[in-house]
Amino acid sequence: MRGCYRTYCFVVLIGAALFLGAAMEKGADGPTPYTLSYPAYFGNRINTTQDNLLTVEGIGLGRRLFYEKRLSANNRISCGSCHQQAHAFADDRAFSLGFDQTPTRRNSMSLTNLLWVRHFFWDGRASSLEVQAITPMTDSHEMGQPLDSSVRKLQAVAGYASLFAAAFGSDTITAGRIIKAITQFERTLISDHSPYDGYIRGEYRPTAAELRGIALFFTNNGPNGGVGGDARGIRGAGCGNCHSGPKVFNETYHNNGLDSIPPDNGRSAITGMDYDRGRFRVVTLRNIALTAPYMHDGRFKTLQEVIDHYSEHIRASPTLSPSLKDTANTPVNLRLTSEEKTDLLAFLRMLTDSVFITDPRFADPNDNSKK
Amino acid sequence: MKKIALSLAIVFWASSAWAQAAATVKVVGEVLTPLTLTAADLAAMPRTTASAKDKQGVSHSFSGVAIAEIFNKAGVTAGKQLRGENLAKYLLVTCADGYQVVFSLAELDSSFTDRVAILADQEEGKPLSASTGPFRLIVPGEKKPARNCFQVTTLAIRFAKE
Numbered sequence: 001m002r003g004c005y006r007t008y009c010f011v012v013l014i015g016a017a018l019f020l021g022a023a024m025e026k027g028a029d030g031p032t033p034y035t036l037s038y039p040a041y042f043g044n045r046i047n048t049t050q051d052n053l054l055t056v057e058g059i060g061l062g063r064r065l066f067y068e069k070r071l072s073a074n075n076r077i078s079c080g081s082c083h084q085q086a087h088a089f090a091d092d093r094a095f096s097l098g099f100d101q102t103p104t105r106r107n108s109m110s111l112t113n114l115l116w117v118r119h120f121f122w123d124g125r126a127s128s129l130e131v132q133a134i135t136p137m138t139d140s141h142e143m144g145q146p147l148d149s150s151v152r153k154l155q156a157v158a159g160y161a162s163l164f165a166a167a168f169g170s171d172t173i174t175a176g177r178i179i180k181a182i183t184q185f186e187r188t189l190i191s192d193h194s195p196y197d198g199y200i201r202g203e204y205r206p207t208a209a210e211l212r213g214i215a216l217f218f219t220n221n222g223p224n225g226g227v228g229g230d231a232r233g234i235r236g237a238g239c240g241n242c243h244s245g246p247k248v249f250n251e252t253y254h255n256n257g258l259d260s261i262p263p264d265n266g267r268s269a270i271t272g273m274d275y276d277r278g279r280f281r282v283v284t285l286r287n288i289a290l291t292a293p294y295m296h297d298g299r300f301k302t303l304q305e306v307i308d309h310y311s312e313h314i315r316a317s318p319t320l321s322p323s324l325k326d327t328a329n330t331p332v333n334l335r336l337t338s339e340e341k342t343d344l345l346a347f348l349r350m351l352t353d354s355v356f357i358t359d360p361r362f363a364d365p366n367d368n369s370k371k
Numbered sequence: 372m373k374k375i376a377l378s379l380a381i382v383f384w385a386s387s388a389w390a391q392a393a394a395t396v397k398v399v400g401e402v403l404t405p406l407t408l409t410a411a412d413l414a415a416m417p418r419t420t421a422s423a424k425d426k427q428g429v430s431h432s433f434s435g436v437a438i439a440e441i442f443n444k445a446g447v448t449a450g451k452q453l454r455g456e457n458l459a460k461y462l463l464v465t466c467a468d469g470y471q472v473v474f475s476l477a478e479l480d481s482s483f484t485d486r487v488a489i490l491a492d493q494e495e496g497k498p499l500s501a502s503t504g505p506f507r508l509i510v511p512g513e514k515k516p517a518r519n520c521f522q523v524t525t526l527a528i529r530f531a532k533e
Contacts (some may be wrong), residue, residue, distance in 0.1 A: 124469070232417055252469040272392035275501065275522055318501050320466075322521065328424055329502065 029169055031055035034184075036115065038211075039192050039198060041246045046115045050120055052130065052180045054187060057166040062185030064163065065178060067364040070153045071137060072099040073144035079136070079182065080106040080364055085357055086268065088287030089189060094298025102141035106264070107298040110291045112191045112356070113284055122280045122296045123267045129183040148173035154178070189362060191286050193355035200246055206350065213347025216340055217243075221332075237310070237334050241323045242282045248351060249284035254321040256280075257314035257331060258295060266296070277319045289352045307344055311336040394505045396490065400459035400528040401460055403446025410505055413492055416440055421489045421509045421520050433509045438462075438479050438526075447528050450482050459531045464508055467522035472508075474518070476528070486512045490523060 024066075034054040048054075065071065067080040069151030081090040082096035089111035095103035106122050119125070120132035120251065136142040137150065154160045154173050161171035170175050172181075198204025199214075206214065219236025244250040253267050254276040270276075280296045294300040314324050314331040324329050336344070356362070396413075398406040406412075416436045424430050442449055448457040451474055462474045477483040488510040492499060499507055503521040510518050 119469075254468060271467075273394065273467065275394075279468065279470075320502070323504050325502075327427060327429075329500065 021125040026196040026353075030138075030232060031057045034059055034188075036116070036188070036190070038190050039197065039200075039246070042113070042116065042192070043247075047118050047129070048115070048187065049128065052183060054184045055167060057163070058168070058181050058184040059188055061163045061167045062181035062183070063362070064365050065182050066185050067366060068154075068181040070157065071143055071145060071150050071178075073149075074099050077143060079133075079143075082136075082142075084110050085359075085362055085364075086290070088112050088191070088290045088353075088357060089362075092292060094293050096142075098139070099144045100141060103293060104142060106296045107293065108281065110287060111186055111189050112286045113247060113249070114189060115187050116247055116249065116251075118280065122209040123270050124251075124253060124281050125270045129186055130179050133179050133182050133186075142274070147178065151175055181230070189356075191353040191356040194286065194351050196246075196350040197353075199350070207346065209343050210350055213343035213345070213350075216343055217347050221334070235340070237336065238323060239310075239344075242321075243285045247284060248286055250282055252282050253279040254282060254323065255317060255319040256310075257317070257320050257324050258299070260315045260317050262294065262317070275319055278317060279319060285348060286351050287353055287356065289349050290357065303345055303348055304341070307336065307341050310334050311341065389410075394522075394524075396506050396523055397525045398441060398445040398447075398528075399525065400463075401447070401530060402446070402528055406441070406445050408441070410492060411488065413506070416444070417525050419487060419489055419509045421491065422488060423509050423511060423513070423516060426516065431494055433489065433491035433507070434493045434496070435489040435509070438488045438490060438508075439481060441490060441526065442479075442528075445528075448476065449480055453477060453480050453482060458532075460527055461531060463525075463527040463529055464518075464520060464523055465525040465527065466520045470520055472518045472520055474510075486510070490526075 032055055033102050034056050036054065052058075065079075066083075067078045069075050069078045069081075071078060077099050082091050082343050084091050087110070091108045093103075094107060095105070096108045097103055107292075109122065114120075114129060117129075119127055120129060121135075126132035126135070134147070138144075138146055151173050160173060164177055164181075165171035167181055195204050195206070195210075199206050199210075216235060216237050216239075218240040219238070220241065221238030240248075242250055242252060242254060253276065255262070255266075257280065265277050266278040267281075268274065268276035289303060292301060292303070294303070294306050298304045310324075311334045314320070314333050316325075316331045320331060396406075398408065413436050417440055418434055419440075420432055421433045422432050432523045439449060444460050448460065457519050458475070458477060460476045462476060462479065464472050464474070465472060474488075479488050481487075488508065491507045491509045492505055494500070494503075494507075499505060506523045507522050508518065509518050513519070
């Protein structure tokens with residue numbers, strides 16, 4: 001009996017020690033788990049990692065770091081310099097300028113709905129957001145600063161130690177934690193309040209032009225690629241083949257007929273495969289009206305120019321997307337009427353989410369007007 | 372001179388980027404022997420034919436290797452083994468452009484279906500076109516050609532884990 005009592009005490013003590021240990025490690029009020037919220041029609045094929053679970057404190061720190069100019073070599077630019085909220089976290093230049101005013105090689109990509117992206121950059125070379133984030137921070141012509149320098153600079157700033165402690169349980173600032181916090185913040189950049197979302201939810205009544213644009217955008221093009229060949233006689237531009245579903249996104253790579261000889265090899269530089277020449281990742285069209293100029297090299301200044309490209313200027317090449325040519329391998333221009341172009345534009349503008357671009361949770365915390 | 376050097380550098384860069392890697396199809400996941408199949412490997416395996424219609428409804432004849440044959444070589448559960456938990460396995464096909472399609476293993480097994488899906492490398496007796504080849508999945512009898520996907524790079528066998 002006495003032995004039993006001893007065992008009982010021992011178990012209780014061990015249990016208490018374990019509990020206290022856990023509490024101390026986590027901190028009395030450890031990071032608060034954050035539950036992502038998004039519409040069911042986006043689906044749950046999301047890209048998260050058990051190594052970087054989202055917390056309220058981690059996201060808060062990540063937001064501050066996203067706008068932290070000390071993360072660049074001369075303290076002049078932050079992630080938010082080339083990924084501006086007003087432009088759906090892209091910018092308005094063909095090529096962004098790095099800390100040393102050197103233009104980037106490709107157009108700044110919008111950070112909209114990254115949760116559903118599995119491979120990052122125009123060529124898909126980074127298989128996680130965590131891997132992606134390191135490149136612009138350390139590239140010698142973007143933010144231009146090794147991560148250990150960023151750690152040292154943040155260590156010298158009052159307040160960061162406690163923010164890291166709140167987010168990660170201890171006040172140690174590491175390169176890994178900087179990356180984790182920034183990517184936690186980026187995963188929260190979900191755009192789901194556009195008029196098109198309102199339409200899907202039955203809360204917004206589209207105009208006649210918008211409805212025609214929706215139909216034209218999502219209806220398959222004809223068997224030979226042209227806009228008018230649908231078996232039912234319904235005109236379809238087939239845009240939704242690549243910009244699919246409510247996310248207007250499908251993670252695939254296509255050569256969309258910009259050049260006969262692509263000056264930028266795109267994905268083939270990563271894979272070494274001939275068939276990937278001139279292929280780039282399909283982007284989401286959410287907030288597309290805010291992210292001009294367009295394409296990986298920013299060659300089109302307006303959405304009108306983009307539509308004109310698919311309508312009249314597709315260039316033949318061996319790797320041209322099968323979606324843009326007929327069964328005889330001839331490029332197919334959509335030959336849209338001017339009214340159809342206007343209708344497509346009306347639909348594309350429905351994808352602009354004014355809530356997203358003014359959401360104070362995503363704004364620069366140093367900008368008092370947006371707090 | 373500077374221009375010539377620059378041109379040479381560009382040509383060198385372009386050609387080095389074009390050092391053409393050989394296309395392969397990887398067979399991975401719930402297999403006994405992971406494979407990386409080359410065109411020569413497929414040519415040396417038992418060959419079969421299959422036909423499928425294009426977007427215009429015109430039928431084309433393809434030849435290649437039956438998926439069942441590839442599964443046999445890799446050690447994928449088939450036939451009498453395709454029972455119990457193995458019925459919760461699926462094939463995830465990934466293509467060069469990132470396109471992906473799924474089949475349950477039972478959809479491809481001769482004890483469940485008579486249709487023979489193949490990994491094709493020839494169409495009408497010639498190598499596949501540059502935009503669909505070198506390896507294309509052909510599944511006879513499908514009403515839509517959406518799973519006859521182009522430029523297959525990986526066949527992954529997975530368990531549905533829910």
